[in-house]
Amino acid sequence: MRRSLGDTLQALHPFRTGADPAEVSDSDLSGMAGPGALQVRPRSVELPGGVCASFTVAGYPREVSAGWLEPLLTYPGRLDVSLHVEPVPPLIAAQRLRKQLARLESSSRTNAQRGRLADFAAEAAADDAAELAASLARGHGRLFRVGLYLAVHAADDAELDGEVQRVRALAASLLLDAQPTTFRALQGWTTTLPLAHDSVKARQVFDTAALAAAFPFTSPDLQPRLGNTPVLYGLNAYSSGVVVWDRFAQDNYNSVTLARSGAGKSYFTKLETLRLLYQGVHVAVIDPEDEYRRLAGTVGGTHIPLGAPGVCFNPFDLPAGQGEDTLIRRALFLQTLIGVMLGEPLTPAARAVLDRAIIAAYQTCGITHDPRSWKRRAPVLADLVHELDRMGREGAAEAADLSARLAPYVTGSYRGLFAGPTTTRPGGHLVVFSLRDLPEETRTVGTLLALDAIWRQVTDPADRRRRLVVVDEAWTLMREAEGARFLYRLAKSARKHWAGLAVVTQDAADLLGSDLGQAVIANSATQILLRQAPQAIDRIGAAFDLTDGEKAFLLTADRGQGLLCGTTTGADRAAFSGIASPHEHRLTTTDPAELAALDEPATALAMEDDAR
Structure with missing residues (x-):
């Protein structure tokens, strides 16, 4: 028979438009939805440009594993899979289970009394019903009425017959009984459309575990713990499942990403950063090559190009909300910073003189140990040198020496970063410290300033939130003593401050060949390996306990493909291809x-x- 498509859509109760249904004509609906007619046959529906046959799954295996729908989802032809779920109220579920269990046990007793052979299917069903009833009583699960429907599409009838045979054979291999919707072909087709309407209503009862395993995104290779911040990493390289990971649901929040140059490690890291921002995670980035500038500008983050003309970063700024010893801690950090500027540790006498000069510079600006004075304008490096000059004139030789050695940072070639008050304060949901413009002579000093600013945010008890510290091209940081100590400290203690460390590097030897690198790997619950160089694959394989197949995959992986190792023991692993x-x-x-x-x-x- 033939029906206009307008009649068909009008029969679908959930379909609604903005107008009153009584005022919408068939021609209007037909114009909105597509071509004007279709032909309904006993077992198929002829659509414009093809034919379609639908099936309902009437029988299921007794037990299913994670991802049991995957073979249907990865079928090479055009196959629509529709799963309709309706929860059963707990009270009704308990009553029905009791009745079903009573029927099955009664049948078994009757067979035993009359000397009949045991019905093993009924005994298995009774055991399943008892387990479901116990799980329901303990609140460990719920029951759902589930309908699984398939729609096979083809260009013509001859092709459709072949596709139907292949789909039914595939369903039979999964122990699924796929029955055609004979004389209900139209209802079967509309049930598989994304309209959330089940016109066939051929359903079976599932418990929570079986339904969760049927979820289309379930991956049989990786079963992670997910919390409130799941991130899509990509598609499973060997199936159609997605790889979703939540670093903040793991034992610790740290990660390490290893890849050769050009394998896509920075691309992948920026994707994860962007998707974590969607989840409300605060992200701070150490960016040696200024690769995160466009990302920060688009999402409204803060981009601080250290070393660029006109950009100043005052190390004397006092952080807010750090406690009563804020001024003391800042003075201690300034002593460490100036030691790095001078290229050698300070002697005890020079440290004592410097400490008095720092406190005097703060007092000159009206800042004392009273927290109410900390909101005043902080001194700059020139104020400190001025105090050292004054102390030198009073006879302190160490002060005069310190003043002379700090002159390049105040009036000389290195003054740009310290010429005045901070031009851009590191605030907001994304903070990027770009180190590309820093001269080699001041890169260590600029890096230490950036690390100090990040550490102050991470340890701020007044602003406790999920944070991620991204250190891209970590090999550049590990060459410096202060940077290496920062990575070690953050890898060990970041979790206590609800923060994670993401270390990204292209040289595996930097991590695998040092105690610091071993500590970073040992304290990283998330490990991501992208394409590797042949010269490093044996060492990486030994460090991460890779199989021969995994090593071969990493040697031949395309850009963006990688291996996610969910734990340090490698129990959860999935090969994935990043998507954006x-x-x-x-x-x-x-x-x-x-x-x-x-x-x-x-x-x-x-x-x-x-x-x-």
């Missing part, structure tokens, strides 16, 4: 050709404005 939306790709790509293409419209617009 076009908008995410524009924010995270570092390909010079793509960046040039993205900058061309802005450059042309700027030239047009100049011409005007």
Whole structure:
């Protein structure tokens, strides 16, 4: 028979438009939905451009494992899989289970009394019913009425017959009894449409565990603990399942990402950073190559290009909410910072003189140990040198020596970073410290300032939240003593402050060949391995206990493909391929050709404005 598509859609109760249904004509609905007619047959529906046959799953295996629907989801032809779930109220579920259990036990006793052979299927069903009743009584699960429907599409009837045979054979291999919706082909087709309407209503009872295993995104390779901040890493490399991971639901929140140059480690890290921002996680980034600038600008983050002209970062700034010893801690840090500036540890006499000069510089600006004075303008490095000069004139030789050695940072070539008050304060949900513009001579000092600012945020008890500290190209930081100590301290104690450390590096020897690197790996519950160089694969395989197949995968992986090791023991692992939306790709790509293409419209617009 033939029906207009308008009649068909009008028969679907959940379908609604903005107008009154009585005022919407068939032609209006037909114009909105597509072509005007379809032909309904006993076992198939002829659609514009093809035919469709639908099936309902009437029988299921006794036990299922995680991802048991995956073979249907990965079927190479066009197969629509629809799962309709309706919860059963606990009171009704308990009553029905008791009745079912009574029937099954009564049947077993009757067979035994009359000398009949045991019905093993009924005994198994009785055991299952008893387990479900016990689980329901303890509150460990619930019951659901579930309908599983399949719709096979093909170009013509001949192709449809072959597709139907293959789908039914696949269902039979999964111990699923797929029955055609004979004389209900239209209802079967509409049930598989994304309309949330079950017109067939052929359902079976599932418990919570079986239904969870049927969820389409379940991956048989990885069963992570998920909390409130799950992040999509990508698609499973060997199935259609997705790899979702929540670092804040693991034993610790740290991660290590190892890959050769060009394998996509920074791309992947920026994707995770962006998706964690969606979850309300505060992120701070140490960016040696200024790769996070566009991301920070798009999401409204704070980008601090240390070393760039006009950018100042005053180390004398007092953090808010750090306790009564804030001034003392700041004075101690300044002593460490100046020791790094001078390139050698301070002698006890020089440290004592420097401590008096620092306190005097704060007092000159009206800042004392009284917390009410901490909101006043902080001194700068020039104020400290001024106090050292004054003490030198009073006879303190160490003060004069310190003043002379600090002159390049006040009036000389290195003054740019310390020339005045802080131009951009490190606040907001994303803070990026770019180190690309720092000269090699002041890179250690600038890095120490950035690390200190991040550590102050992490340990601030007045602003406790989920945080992630990303250290990209960590090998550049590990060459410096202060940077190495910061990584070690953060890897050990970040979890106590609800923070995680993400270490990203392209040189595996930096991590595997040092005590610091071993400590970072040992304290990282999330380990991500992207494509590796042949020269390093044996060492990485031994460190992460990789199989020969996993090593071969990492040697031949495409850009963006990698191996997620969920724990330090390697119990949970999944090979994945990272995916990004076009908008995410524009924010995270570092390909010079793509960046040039993205900058061309802005450059042309700027030239047009100049011409005007």
